[in-house]
Amino acid sequence: MADNGKSSANVGSKNDKVKQEDKAGAPLEPVFKENHLFVSVNDYQWPIVYRKEYNLGFLGLEKLHPFDSAKWGKIFNILKGQLMVTEDTIVSPEEALEKDLLVVHVQSYLDSLKVNIGEAVPEWSYAVAGITEVPPVALLPNFIVQKKVLKPLRFQTGGTILAAKLALERGWSINIGGGFHHCSSARGGGFCAYADISLGIMFLRKMKLIKKAMIVDLDAHQGNGHERDFINMQKDVYILDVYNREIYPHDGYAKRGISRKVELESFTGDEEYLSLVKRHLTEAIAEFQPDIVFYNAGTDCLQGDPLGRLSVSPDGIIQRDEMVFEWARNSHSIPIIMVTSGGYQQKTGPIIAQSILNLRDKKLVSCEAAEEYIKRSR
Numbered sequence: 001m002a003d004n005g006k007s008s009a010n011v012g013s014k015n016d017k018v019k020q021e022d023k024a025g026a027p028l029e030p031v032f033k034e035n036h037l038f039v040s041v042n043d044y045q046w047p048i049v050y051r052k053e054y055n056l057g058f059l060g061l062e063k064l065h066p067f068d069s070a071k072w073g074k075i076f077n078i079l080k081g082q083l084m085v086t087e088d089t090i091v092s093p094e095e096a097l098e099k100d101l102l103v104v105h106v107q108s109y110l111d112s113l114k115v116n117i118g119e120a121v122p123e124w125s126y127a128v129a130g131i132t133e134v135p136p137v138a139l140l141p142n143f144i145v146q147k148k149v150l151k152p153l154r155f156q157t158g159g160t161i162l163a164a165k166l167a168l169e170r171g172w173s174i175n176i177g178g179g180f181h182h183c184s185s186a187r188g189g190g191f192c193a194y195a196d197i198s199l200g201i202m203f204l205r206k207m208k209l210i211k212k213a214m215i216v217d218l219d220a221h222q223g224n225g226h227e228r229d230f231i232n233m234q235k236d237v238y239i240l241d242v243y244n245r246e247i248y249p250h251d252g253y254a255k256r257g258i259s260r261k262v263e264l265e266s267f268t269g270d271e272e273y274l275s276l277v278k279r280h281l282t283e284a285i286a287e288f289q290p291d292i293v294f295y296n297a298g299t300d301c302l303q304g305d306p307l308g309r310l311s312v313s314p315d316g317i318i319q320r321d322e323m324v325f326e327w328a329r330n331s332h333s334i335p336i337i338m339v340t341s342g343g344y345q346q347k348t349g350p351i352i353a354q355s356i357l358n359l360r361d362k363k364l365v366s367c368e369a370a371e372e373y374i375k376r377s378r
C-alpha cells in the first residue's frame with residue numbers, strides 16, 4: 001500500500017495476533033452463520049468484485065498525498081469500456097461491519113478509529129491520520145473521516161472477504177480494491193486501516209472452508225500486517241513476501257511471520273524481478289500446498305513510483321500477474337484471489353486493467369456465462 005515511511009499509527013492492545021481460533025467442532029458463531037458479506041452471485045457474473053463506493057472522497061486532500069484516490073473506478077471503467085464487464089456482470093460487495101472486523105481486529109483498535117482529535121488519549125488522537133499518512137486528515141471531524149475514508153475501505157474489506165469465498169467456488173477471483181497489508185489485528189499504518197487479507201483467511205478458516213492459505217505478497221512494501229497476524233500460525237498460513245528492503249515499514253518483528261522472504265534492492269528491474277518471483281513461486285509450492293492463494297498484487301513496484309522505488313515496467317507488471325495466475329491455476333490448480341493493494345500513480349489503474357484483460361486473453365480467467373450475457377445484451 002501507499003506509505004511515505006514517516007508515520008504509522010500504533011494503537012490498541014499489545015496483542016497483535018489474530019484471536020485464538022475456535023476448538024474443532026464448535027458451532028459456528030452468529031457472524032458466520034448469518035454472514036451478510038457472502039451475497040448471492042449469479043452464474044452470469046464474473047468473480048470480479050467492485051462497487052463505486054470503493055473510491056475515496058478526500059475533499060481536495062488528495063493533493064497533499066501522492067495518491068490516485070479514484071484508481072479503483074478507473075480499473076472498472078476500462079474493463080467496462082473494453083466490454084469485458086458490465087455493471088450487472090460483476091459482484092457488488094457489502095460493507096464490512098464492526099462484527100465482521102472483530103473476527104480479526106481487537107475492539108480497542110476499532111474504537112481508536114472513531115475518536116476526534118483532542119477527545120481521546122493523545123496517542124489515539126492521530127490514529128486515522130497516521131494510517132492514511134495525510135496529516136491534515138487529523139483536523140477533519142471524525143464523521144467526515146468515517147464517510148470519506150474509512151467507509152470506502154470497509155467496502156473494499158467486505159469485497160476481499162467475499163472474493164475469498166468466490167475464489168473457492170470459481171477457482172479464481174479479483175477484488176478490484178483491498179490489499180491493506182500493513183494493517184494487523186491491533187495496528188494500522190501506510191494507508192491500511194483494516195486487515196482485509198487476514199480477515200479473508202480467517203473467515204474461510206472459521207467457516208471451515210479451508211485450512212491452509214498461502215499469501216503471495218508482491219507489493220513493493222513488506223506486508224507486515226498479515227505477517228504479524230499469522231506469526232504463530234505458519235503451519236497453516238505460508239507467506240511469500242517479495243519487497244524492497246530499503247523502504248517502509250522495516251518491521252523486524254513481523255519478518256518472523258514470513259516463510260519465504262525475498263528482499264530487493266531499490267530500482268530492481270524486470271529481468272531480475274521476474275526471475276526471482278518465478279523461482280520463489282516454484283520453491284514455495286514445493287514447501288507448502290495451500291487450499292487457496294491470496295495474491296497481493298501491489299503495483300507500486302512500477303518504475304517511477306515514489307514510494308516503492310523499484311523499476312518494473314508496465315509490461316513487467318502484466319507478465320508478473322500472468323506468471324502468478326499461470327502458476328496457481330494451470331500448474332497447481334489452486335484457487336487464487338487477487339487484491340490490488342498499493343500503487344497510486346495516475347497510470348497505475350490503466351496498467352492493472354490491462355493486466356486483467358491480458359489474463360482474460362490468455363484464458364487464465366474466464367466466465368462463459370458472463371461473456372454470453374454481455375454479448376446478448378449488446
Ligand SMILES: [Zn+2]
Pocket residue numbers: 001002003219220221298300308342343
Ligand atoms: Zn506498497
